Amino acid sequence: MNNLYFDNAATSWPKPESVYSSAENQMRNAFGNPGRSGHTRTLEADRLLYKTREAVAGLFNINDPARIAFSLNATDALNTALKGYLEEGYHVIHTAMDHNSVLRPLGRLCKEGKITTTTIPCSTKGYPDLDFLDNAFKPETRLLVINHASNVTGTLAPLKDMIITAHKHNAFVLIDAAQTAGSMAIDVEDFDIDMLAFTGHKGLLGPTGTGGLYVKPGINLKPLREGGTGSQSELDSHPESMPERLEAGTLNSTGLAGMLKGIEYILDRGLGNIKEHESNLRKYLYNSLAELPGINLYGPAAGDESSCIVSATISNTDSGEIGYILESSYNVLCRTGLHCAPLAHKALGTFPEGTIRFSPGIFTSKEDVDYLVKSMKEILKLVQ
Amino acid sequence: MAYTCYITFPTTFFAIRAESVLKNKPCSYKMVPVPRSISSSCGTALRCECNELGAINIILQNNKIEIEGFYRLEEIGLKTPSVEELFLDE
Numbered sequence: 001m002n003n004l005y006f007d008n009a010a011t012s013w014p015k016p017e018s019v020y021s022s023a024e025n026q027m028r029n030a031f032g033n034p035g036r037s038g039h040t041r042t043l044e045a046d047r048l049l050y051k052t053r054e055a056v057a058g059l060f061n062i063n064d065p066a067r068i069a070f071s072l073n074a075t076d077a078l079n080t081a082l083k084g085y086l087e088e089g090y091h092v093i094h095t096a097m098d099h100n101s102v103l104r105p106l107g108r109l110c111k112e113g114k115i116t117t118t119t120i121p122c123s124t125k126g127y128p129d130l131d132f133l134d135n136a137f138k139p140e141t142r143l144l145v146i147n148h149a150s151n152v153t154g155t156l157a158p159l160k161d162m163i164i165t166a167h168k169h170n171a172f173v174l175i176d177a178a179q180t181a182g183s184m185a186i187d188v189e190d191f192d193i194d195m196l197a198f199t200g201h202k203g204l205l206g207p208t209g210t211g212g213l214y215v216k217p218g219i220n221l222k223p224l225r226e227g228g229t230g231s232q233s234e235l236d237s238h239p240e241s242m243p244e245r246l247e248a249g250t251l252n253s254t255g256l257a258g259m260l261k262g263i264e265y266i267l268d269r270g271l272g273n274i275k276e277h278e279s280n281l282r283k284y285l286y287n288s289l290a291e292l293p294g295i296n297l298y299g300p301a302a303g304d305e306s307s308c309i310v311s312a313t314i315s316n317t318d319s320g321e322i323g324y325i326l327e328s329s330y331n332v333l334c335r336t337g338l339h340c341a342p343l344a345h346k347a348l349g350t351f352p353e354g355t356i357r358f359s360p361g362i363f364t365s366k367e368d369v370d371y372l373v374k375s376m377k378e379i380l381k382l383v384q
Numbered sequence: 385m386a387y388t389c390y391i392t393f394p395t396t397f398f399a400i401r402a403e404s405v406l407k408n409k410p411c412s413y414k415m416v417p418v419p420r421s422i423s424s425s426c427g428t429a430l431r432c433e434c435n436e437l438g439a440i441n442i443i444l445q446n447n448k449i450e451i452e453g454f455y456r457l458e459e460i461g462l463k464t465p466s467v468e469e470l471f472l473d474e
């Protein structure tokens with residue numbers, strides 16, 4: 001029997017067929033080292049990266065695709081943004097829903113005495129306290145980091161309002177779109193986003209090892225890494241121009257070839273259709289689980305807009321144990337425990353036990369959800 | 385004396401963008417490795433007939449392609465040619 005995959009918030013699966021074949025085609029045909037040599041296979045690789053940058057720009061409505069640097073994943077992009085932008089004495093605001101890929105770099109910079117931070121508290125459903133936010137800015141506040149959607153509950157941050165507040169206080173915003181790229185509309189120009197970090201292997205349906213960082217013109221980040229770019233090889237300093245500035249070393253063209261096809265699949269199917277499919281699934285899953293006795297659900301209510309995640313606990317039961325039974329007896333794959341966001345679990349009241357997280361994806365059907373709910377019903381009988 | 389002309393770009397991004405905006409335009413050109421006798425930030429250059437340079441430049445300018453330089457090289461086989469940098473009106 002096939003696995004029923006409910007862990008798309010960790011990484012999406014399956015991928016569209018074109019993603020698999022495009023990655024293979026890159027290795028067989030567009031295999032040159034991009035930007036390095038002048039032969040035709042390098043040109044093929046250059047064209048592929050160019051096309052991928054244009055596709056990302058199209059998806060997020062970014063005017064200048066050269067402002068998008070590819071990265072290893074969202075973590076790499078977030079580290080590049082934080083460590084490349086923050087300087088001695090800066091104050092940073094972020095929220096309790098942040099992922100460790102934001103909390104840990106900020107934590108290190110704080111510990112080293114370089115910056116100070118303020119954490120915006122979030123409600124038990126994961127919404128940030130906007131009054132608290134408005135009062136948290138200081139003259140030295142230079143950045144607000146926003147997790148677009150929580151990977152624990154799917155809660156969406158009120159992006160537009162928070163960006164307006166940050167800009168009113170002359171701070172830039174860095175958006176962590178790891179959970180929303182490919183399933184929610186993100187309009188960089190309209191929202192006036194300063195920096196956007198995304199990953200390729202979740203909603204963009206690409207392979208692992210892909211992602212990127214958009215940086216608004218006028219913001220010049222100090223690169224995390226310096227090295228070969230294929231350009232200006234005579235200089236002993238790293239090129240200043242984007243995207244090379246943030247792209248030292250050979251890029252993951254194989255992965256990016258796959259990510260390009262993932263984005264094309266999304267644009268083909270339509271972001272609106274994907275969002276509708278996922279929000280219907282979430283609502284159905286939430287309502288069906290809510291009927292089971294002894295289960296506690298977290299995050300936005302069934303009808304509220306959110307990303308496609310439902311987090312649950314069963315009173316006095318280890319969530320890891322439930323996950324184990326789900327896989328061993330029912331072939332259902334999900335994630336249990338703490339989901340790399342300790343402050344979010346504290347806000348929800350699920351620290352340190354964590355939750356059972358179900359994250360359907362664009363290829364999940366209503367029947368898959370029915371099967372999951374039936375499985376949970378049987379497990380609940382066992383534990384009660 | 386026969387000559388070939390080259391356009392160089394500050395980044396690969398603009399070299400490939402140049403190629404993509406010239407697609408389906410009635411001009412002949414080729415993306416080639418930058419000749420050693422020219423110094424360029426990016427390793428790929430556009431090579432064309434010198435009498436096409438003006439027309440190609442206009443298309444590139446209209447599409448806001450950043451250009452590093454224009455060059456005219458003598459065609460003398462595999463020997464290092466003499467290079468003349470050209471300055472075209474924007």
Ligand SMILES: Cc1ncc(COP(=O)(O)O)c(C=O)c1O
Pocket residue numbers: 009010073074075076099101147149150151176178179199200211340
């Ligand atoms: C909200 C959030 N931010 C960042 C990340 C990090 O993504 P990646 O593991 O692709 O770097 C994740 C996923 O794990 C996430 O859910």
